[in-house]
Amino acid sequence: MLEGRSLALYIHIPFCRKGCHYCDFYFTPRQSLMEPYVEALLKEIELYIPLLSIVPIKTVFFGGGTPSWLPEALWERLWNRLSSLPTFHPVEVTLEANPEDITLDRLRFWKDLGITRLSIGIQSLSPRLLNTLGRWHTPQQAEQAIQWTAQMDFPSWSVDLMFAIPGQSIEDVKRDIDFISSYAVPHISFYGLTLEERTVLYKKKLRAKFIPVEDEVYEEAYLFIYDVLLENGYTWYEISNWARPNHESIHNWSYWLREPYIGLGPSAHSYIPEQRWWNEKNLKAYIEALERADLPPRGGEQLSPTQQAYELWLTRFRTRLGIDKAWVEKEEKIFAQFLRWQAFGWVEEREGSFRLSARGALLADSFVRQIISYSPVCLPSRLVHSLGEV
Numbered sequence: 001m002l003e004g005r006s007l008a009l010y011i012h013i014p015f016c017r018k019g020c021h022y023c024d025f026y027f028t029p030r031q032s033l034m035e036p037y038v039e040a041l042l043k044e045i046e047l048y049i050p051l052l053s054i055v056p057i058k059t060v061f062f063g064g065g066t067p068s069w070l071p072e073a074l075w076e077r078l079w080n081r082l083s084s085l086p087t088f089h090p091v092e093v094t095l096e097a098n099p100e101d102i103t104l105d106r107l108r109f110w111k112d113l114g115i116t117r118l119s120i121g122i123q124s125l126s127p128r129l130l131n132t133l134g135r136w137h138t139p140q141q142a143e144q145a146i147q148w149t150a151q152m153d154f155p156s157w158s159v160d161l162m163f164a165i166p167g168q169s170i171e172d173v174k175r176d177i178d179f180i181s182s183y184a185v186p187h188i189s190f191y192g193l194t195l196e197e198r199t200v201l202y203k204k205k206l207r208a209k210f211i212p213v214e215d216e217v218y219e220e221a222y223l224f225i226y227d228v229l230l231e232n233g234y235t236w237y238e239i240s241n242w243a244r245p246n247h248e249s250i251h252n253w254s255y256w257l258r259e260p261y262i263g264l265g266p267s268a269h270s271y272i273p274e275q276r277w278w279n280e281k282n283l284k285a286y287i288e289a290l291e292r293a294d295l296p297p298r299g300g301e302q303l304s305p306t307q308q309a310y311e312l313w314l315t316r317f318r319t320r321l322g323i324d325k326a327w328v329e330k331e332e333k334i335f336a337q338f339l340r341w342q343a344f345g346w347v348e349e350r351e352g353s354f355r356l357s358a359r360g361a362l363l364a365d366s367f368v369r370q371i372i373s374y375s376p377v378c379l380p381s382r383l384v385h386s387l388g389e390v
């Protein structure tokens with residue numbers, strides 16, 4: 001099943017100093033668990049050796065949590081094991097970093113280790129908005145982190161920014177973009193603030209202490225970002241991602257094109273066609289299982305043709321690749337729907353595909369739901385066949 005394929009490897013580092021107000025990810029602030037955690041991770045790697053020692057590892061992504069908080073000695077242990085795998089020749093190794101952890105020495109350390117791509121969680125350069133988001137770092141730390149990273153000559157790097165934060169004006173957004181662009185940051189992820197349950201902002205909203213922005217404000221900001229990034233030399237390639245030439249995230253493309261990936265660590269997901277499984281979130285249960293040399297507790301599913309089709313649509317339609325016009329034309333009702341969206345300016349026809357326009361990107365999820373609802377029974381196998389050839 002994996003003959004001739006390669007793997008994307010995700011490694012989760014579930015430690016944060018404190019929870020940001022918009023985030024519902026599982027993490028712990030207990031630094032004392034970092035060492036036992038890395039030991040457990042090394043054991044999980046051993047359990048995957050039958051796979052990891054034969055399938056080439058194309059990309060690695062250290063995500064979190066706050067991977068940049070992990071001490072250097074633990075990084076070395078983890079890296080030494082990974083890099084000793086005969087299949088370990090990744091073309092891209094990303095590390096998510098928070099500004100408060102970034103120093104010139106640490107940047108040098110990560111680069112010497114083999115990190116090729118740093119992804120920095122900036123979110124905003126406004127003290128007021130960072131405060132709303134409950135971020136740990138200051139704007140000065142964020143600016144300094146960008147300046148130092150720009151000096152270090154990583155093959156690629158990225159910053160995460162946010163829009164649709166209550167109280168954020170278009171001028172605030174523009175100031176962030178101007179600063180980032182002045183350092184020619186190769187890649188930008190720009191996420192609209194959404195309210196997840198179990199977050200501080202969600203609870204504040206229930207008490208009427210936090211009011212999310214109106215849809216019109218969200219749209220205005222997204223369209224502004226889309227245009228200004230284009231003017232600044234970035235190309236849109238996925239709903240929330242823009243890149244300068246040759247700086248798109250190779251690891252993320254693996255997810256969007258539904259290539260095999262393995263996730264290690266609590267809550268990490270894995271996918272080998274057509275099965276998906278995920279480790280339990282609880283860090284203690286994860287460590288205890290691996291201390292017994294057991295696989296960590298997990299859930300899993302066999303993806304049905306309908307799920308496969310839905311996911312293909314959801315991921316691929318959200319990217320610059322869009323959906324093949326030749327396939328859309330085969331389904332009369334769906335083709336008619338695409339022509340309507342085209343007339344509204346929500347999709348554009350380019351190079352034989354229907355792709356989302358900037359306005360269409362704001363409606364992508366509802367488009368996919370609509371398409372899938374047309375033909376829940378006959379659609380999947382034909383769709384899977386068509387998109388699977390890409």
Ligand code: SF4
Nearest residue numbers: 016019020023064065
């Ligand atoms: S946003 Fe990042 S740093 Fe903040 S709590 Fe979530 S995972 Fe941790």
